[in-house]
Amino acid sequence: KQEVTQIPAALSVPEGENLVLNCSFTDSAIYNLQWFRQDPGKGLTSLLLIQSSQREQTSGRLNASLDKSSGRSTLYIAASQPGDSATYLCAADSGYSTLTFGKGTMLLVSP
Amino acid sequence: KAGVTQTPRYLIKTRGQQVTLSCSPISGHRSVSWYQQTPGQGLQFLFEYFSETQRNKGNFPGRFSGRQFSNSRSEMNVSTLELGDSALYLCASSPSGQGGLGEQFFGPGTRLTVL
Numbered sequence: 001k002q003e004v005t006q007i008p009a010a011l012s013v014p015e016g017e018n019l020v021l022n023c024s025f026t027d028s029a030i031y032n033l034q035w036f037r038q039d040p041g042k043g044l045t046s047l048l049l050i051q052s053s054q055r056e057q058t059s060g061r062l063n064a065s066l067d068k069s070s071g072r073s074t075l076y077i078a079a080s081q082p083g084d085s086a087t088y089l090c091a092a093d094s095g096y097s098t099l100t101f102g103k104g105t106m107l108l109v110s111p
Numbered sequence: 112k113a114g115v116t117q118t119p120r121y122l123i124k125t126r127g128q129q130v131t132l133s134c135s136p137i138s139g140h141r142s143v144s145w146y147q148q149t150p151g152q153g154l155q156f157l158f159e160y161f162s163e164t165q166r167n168k169g170n171f172p173g174r175f176s177g178r179q180f181s182n183s184r185s186e187m188n189v190s191t192l193e194l195g196d197s198a199l200y201l202c203a204s205s206p207s208g209q210g211g212l213g214e215q216f217f218g219p220g221t222r223l224t225v226l
Contacts, residue, residue, distance in 0.1 A: 034215060043115075043201055044217040089154070091215075096167040097142050097205050099215060101154040 002027045002094050006102035013080055014110055021075040021105045023090035028068045034099065035064050035075050036089045044089065048075070080109045113138065115204050115218035123224045129190040132221045136183050136204030142213060143185040145177060148199040148220070157200075160185055161207075189223075197225045 003026045013019055023033070032051045036044040048057045048064040050073065056065040063076040073090055087106045091099040116135045124130050136143050145157040156169040160179035177187040183204075189196055199220045205213030 036217070041199075041222075043219040044203075046214055046216060049214045091154075093215075096161075097144050097159050097203070097213060097215060098156050098167050098169075099144070099146070099154075099203075100156070101146075103153045 002030075002092055002100040004090060004092055004100050004102040006088075006090060006105050008105060009103065010106040010108075012108045012110065015080060015082060017080050017109075018076070018078050019080055019107075021077070021088050021090075021107070023073040023075070023102055025071045025073075025092045025100070027092075027094065028071055030068065030092045030094055032093045033064075033066050033073050034091050034093065035062075035073075036091065038087045038089060038104070040087075047088075077107075080107075082109050082111050085109050115202055115216055117200075117202050117218040117221050119221060120219065121222045121224075123226065124192050125226050126192055126194060128192050129188060130192060130223060131186055131188045132200055132202075132223075134185045134187075134202030134204075134218060136185070136202075137216055140204035140206050140213075140216075141183050142205040142207060143179055143183060144203045144205070144215065145185070145187050146201045146203065147171075148201060149197075154201070157187065192225045194225050197223060199223075 007022045035047040050066040061078040087104040089104045091101045142161045144159040158168045179185045201220045202218045203215040
């Protein structure tokens with residue numbers, strides 16, 4: 001059974017800092033790994049999708065890496081802004097669009 | 112292109128009642144998945160449908176059921192509601208869902224409160 005863990009559970013940083021969010025998964029037989037953002041009381045916004053054959057994906061200030069052999073993914077946020085404050089979730093897809101989610105990292109970026 | 116839509120956005124029910132939630136996927140997407148989100152358990156997979164067939168099901172009791180129509184719209188039903196069913200129910204759609212290659216796009220969710 002796939003299990004996904006995210007560290008840290010919460011993170012508070014001043015504006016402008018670069019930061020790294022960590023995600024680990026127990027079963028390396030994944031098809032892809034997806035990072036999401038969730039604002040309070042809202043649905044999930046897809047940030048990045050990394051296919052199992054890829055090592056990283058980039059979108060603007062976001063960069064996500066995937067190391068299947070070690071069961072790890074990281075989300076790097078450059079030059080953080082207050083608008084980045086949200087909960088960040090990673091999810092491993094083990095097939096048939098079945099996502100196993102971590103509990104998330106709650107990020108607060110202060111001005 | 113319109114995103115994933117879910118109706119209703121909010122529901123209040125009492126224990127023992129049943130409820131039906133609706134999800135309309137992004138146009139052209141054939142895979143629809145449902146998830147339950149609670150503060151204690153986080154996001155948990157309920158089931159996934161592709162071309163009107165349930166392909167996968169999570170570890171939830173039989174009170175939770177779903178279906179998909181020929182236009183890919185999906186509904187989920189919860190019968191005999193319990194207090195613990197209070198949650199945000201999220202629907203996601205994907206172009207194909209085959210081999211996990213499809214990016215998942217989520218709707219805004221339906222907030223269900225059971226009193």
